[in-house]
Amino acid sequence: xxxxxxxxxxxxxxxALLTMIFCLGPFIYMVLTSLSSNPDFLLPTKPFNLTLAxxxxxxxxxSAHFLAYLRNSLIISAVAAVATVFLASLAAYSxxxxxxxxxxxxxxxxxxxxxxxxxxxxSYLFKLMTALGWVNTYPGLVLPYVAWSMPLSLWILVSYxxxxxxDLHRSARIDGASRFQTLIKIILxxxxxxxxxxxxxxxxxxxxxxxxxxMLTVDYRSRTIPVGIALFEGIHGQIPWGEIMAAATLTTIxxxxxxxxxxxxxxxxxxxxxxxx
Amino acid sequence: xxxxxxxxxxTPDRLAKILPxxxxxxxxxxxxxxxxxxxxxxxxxxxxxxxxxxxRRDLPYLPGKFVGLENYLAIFRDRGFWVSVRxxxxxxxxxxxxxxxxxxxxxxxxxxxxxxxxxxxxxVLIPWAIPAAVSGRIFELIYNYSYGLANYFTYxxxxxxxxxxxxxxGAFVAVVMADVWxxxxxxxxxxxxxxxxxxxxxxxxxxxxxxxxxxxxxxxTLPLVKPVLVVALLxxxxxxxxxFDVIFVLTGGGPGGSTNAVxxxxxxxxxxxxxxxxxxxxxxxFVVALGFSLAYxxxxxxxxxx
Numbered sequence: 389x390x391x392x393x394x395x396x397x398x399x400x401x402x403x404a405l406l407t408m409i410f411c412l413g414p415f416i417y418m419v420l421t422s423l424s425s426n427p428d429f430l431l432p433t434k435p436f437n438l439t440l441a442x443x444x445x446x447x448x449x450x451s452a453h454f455l456a457y458l459r460n461s462l463i464i465s466a467v468a469a470v471a472t473v474f475l476a477s478l479a480a481y482s483x484x485x486x487x488x489x490x491x492x493x494x495x496x497x498x499x500x501x502x503x504x505x506x507x508x509x510x511s512y513l514f515k516l517m518t519a520l521g522w523v524n525t526y527p528g529l530v531l532p533y534v535a536w537s538m539p540l541s542l543w544i545l546v547s548y549x550x551x552x553x554x555d556l557h558r559s560a561r562i563d564g565a566s567r568f569q570t571l572i573k574i575i576l577x578x579x580x581x582x583x584x585x586x587x588x589x590x591x592x593x594x595x596x597x598x599x600x601x602x603m604l605t606v607d608y609r610s611r612t613i614p615v616g617i618a619l620f621e622g623i624h625g626q627i628p629w630g631e632i633m634a635a636a637t638l639t640t641i642x643x644x645x646x647x648x649x650x651x652x653x654x655x656x657x658x659x660x661x662x663x664x665x
Numbered sequence: 666x667x668x669x670x671x672x673x674x675x676t677p678d679r680l681a682k683i684l685p686x687x688x689x690x691x692x693x694x695x696x697x698x699x700x701x702x703x704x705x706x707x708x709x710x711x712x713x714x715x716x717x718x719x720x721r722r723d724l725p726y727l728p729g730k731f732v733g734l735e736n737y738l739a740i741f742r743d744r745g746f747w748v749s750v751r752x753x754x755x756x757x758x759x760x761x762x763x764x765x766x767x768x769x770x771x772x773x774x775x776x777x778x779x780x781x782x783x784x785x786x787x788x789v790l791i792p793w794a795i796p797a798a799v800s801g802r803i804f805e806l807i808y809n810y811s812y813g814l815a816n817y818f819t820y821x822x823x824x825x826x827x828x829x830x831x832x833x834x835g836a837f838v839a840v841v842m843a844d845v846w847x848x849x850x851x852x853x854x855x856x857x858x859x860x861x862x863x864x865x866x867x868x869x870x871x872x873x874x875x876x877x878x879x880x881x882x883x884x885x886t887l888p889l890v891k892p893v894l895v896v897a898l899l900x901x902x903x904x905x906x907x908x909f910d911v912i913f914v915l916t917g918g919g920p921g922g923s924t925n926a927v928x929x930x931x932x933x934x935x936x937x938x939x940x941x942x943x944x945x946x947x948x949x950x951f952v953v954a955l956g957f958s959l960a961y962x963x964x965x966x967x968x969x970x971x
Contacts, residue, residue, distance in 0.1 A: 392877060392878060395878070396878060399878075400774060400777055400779060401779075403770060403771075403773075403774045404774050404779065404781075404785055407770075407771050407774055407785060407788075407789065408785060408788055410767075410846070410849075411788045411789050411791055411792055411850070412788060412791065413814075414792070414800065414803045414804065414807060414814075414846060415791055415792070415795070415803075417803065417806070417807065417814050418803045418806075421806060427806065427809075427812065428811065428812035429812075430812055430813075430814065430817040431811075431812050434812075475699045475700055475703070476700065478696040478697070478699060478700070479696060479697050479699075479700040481696060482693045482694070482695075482696035482697055483697070486690075486693035486696075487690070487693075488690060488693055488694065489690075494697075496962060498700075498704065499962055500955070500958055500959065500962060501704055501708050501709070503903050503954060503955070503957075503958035503961070503962075504708065504712060504951060504954070504955075504958075505906065505907035505928060505947065505950050505951055505954050506907065506909070506928075507907065507909065507927075507928040507931050507932060507946075507947050507950065508711075508712050508715050508947040508948065508950065508951040509707075509708060509711040509712060509715070510711075510932075510935065511711070511714070511715060511718065511935050511940050511943060511944060511947075512710065512711030512712075512714035512715060512718075513707065513711050514935075515714070516706075516707075516710075516711070531703070531707060532707055534703060534707075535703040535704050535706070535707035535708055536707070536708065538700055538703060538704055539704070542700065567692060567693070567696070592794060595796065596794075596795075596796035596797065596798075598796065598797060598798045598909065598910035598913070599909050599910065599928075599932075602913075603935075613796070614796040614797070614798035614799060614910070615798065617796075617798060617799050617802055618798040618799075618801065618802065618910075618913070618914045629806050629809075632802055632806075633802075633803070633806065636799045636802055636803060639796065639799055640794070640795045640796075640799060643794040643795060643796075644791055644794060644795075646794070647787065647790045647791060647793075647794040648787045648790075651783070651786060651787040651790060654790060655786070655790070655854055655857075658851065658854050658855070659854060659855060659857075659858040662851075662855050662896070662897075662900060662965070
């Protein structure tokens with residue numbers, strides 16, 4: 389018995405260490421490269437020269453448009469997250485607390501939508517946005533993000549709203565509150581943790597999205613940071629790894645901080661969106 | 666006049682008898698309208714449009730016309746398409762089991778109580794939180810022939826440098842590893858939820874019965890976590906089938922089209938303005954992905970508690 393406990397402890401410690409290296413390794417490599425004047429510092433003959441020049445270049449270079457990309461990403465993702473969660477709350481409320489015939493089928497159909505390959509949408513999204521004149525604008529990207537993250541948000545919110553006692557809803561309605569008032573004043577505050585998790589997940593999803601942004605943006609006026617970094621090639625023929633990694637670091641640090649602070653919320657939301665327990 | 670008025674006023678009542686819709690229910694449906702409008706306009710309509718496009722010749726330099734199944738016949742004779750199908754299949758078959766088994770190992774670790782568990786849980790989410798396009802760039806540097814991290818390890822191991830992104834097997838491994846890094850955390854999180862639901866008394870009882878670590882894993886943990894494992898496999902399969910960003914950034918489908926995922930194959934046609942052909946590829950991918958999606962929805966037992 390004792391031997392097995394020790395064995396288990398050693399295994400656990402080893403596995404925990406490996407997990408840490410696996411998850412952090414590439415991330416640390418990115419940060420190190422961004423802080424080095426030479427990306428080839430791993431070569432035995434090359435030293436590691438600490439510098440902030442890469443960050444300076446990325447932030448102050450007008451032609452790289454890094455700050456514009458970052459601003460676009462933050463605005464588009466935040467607007468998309470709030471709009472999605474608001475509209476999905478309306479739907480989740482009607483599906484959980486109001487009695488509607490055929491709601492399970494409807495929910496399952498909506499869930500199936502979220503699994504469509506994005507490539508099967510982009511050509512028409514492009515044609516639609518071209519017709520509306522919204523290619524390379526914020527709404528041109530916000531609207532597809534709202535629609536695309538709606539099914540999953542709906543599912544997560546439904547699972548949170550289902551835990552709100554029905555009596556709470558019923559008594560508010562008997563007291564004369566309209567459905568909309570009941571949702572805003574009673575249901576949303578009670579389900580606030582779930583609403584917050586969902587908003588966070590949609591924000592991260594929109595911030596990380598690539599294909600729609602690649603297809604529907606043209607330049608710094610609406611291009612988001614993942615596309616900006618993916619297409620960043622430098623002008624002198626050689627890939628400016630230091631600057632790319634500095635841009636990548638500046639992009640990921642906010643996401644990493646968000647993740648570390650709200651770890652519990654994110655895990656809860658992700659789990660509810662993927663498996664029913 | 667009087668009778669007409671009476672008939673008119675009773676219409677809603679009669680309607681209510683025929684359809685089980687009263688004002689309360691109708692009002693509730695109204696809450697669904699914004700959602701239904703957006704997903705119809707921006708998901709259903711585009712997908713239907715793609716289906717229609719796949720039956721048309723839609724090129725920038727020729728008038729569009731209906732061609733029936735011609736695009737499909739052309740696709741089935743297209744060697745490039747089959748190369749991309751073979752790559753995508755291999756990619757799913759290799760990366761998904763890797764992600765789910767690695768995810769299970771991580772989940773087993775995270776399910777134990779030890780100092781620093783919360784910190785480790787947070788660290789596991791980092792690869793998930795980084796945009797795939799950005800992690801694609803990080804891996805592009807890792808696989809750099811002259812000074813990347815991967816060849817630093819081959820150097821430490823005493824093996825010569827490997828041309829990761831310039832050779833077909835190298836590029837395949839590179840793409841799989843980049844995807845595994847990015848998506849294993851998600852598998853781990855889902856599996857952790859499954860592990861956490863296992864009754865600890867079962868393990869305690871088995872320990873009393875002198876079952877060892879391996880026996881307990883095989884006879885208690887694995888069977889109980891199996892449904893969640895299947896869900897994770899299916900979910901990851903749906904996602905891996907539509908892989909795009911990592912490959913777009915890391916190899917661009919190369920070398921020689923050997924990592925050209927189906928999504929990327931379709932994208933190159935869209936980018937060249939051949940919407941008919943691109944749509945046909947998208948429709949085929951859609952149909953395959955839908956099959957796995959429905960299996961996933963069924964296995965995950967969504968909608969049971971509603």
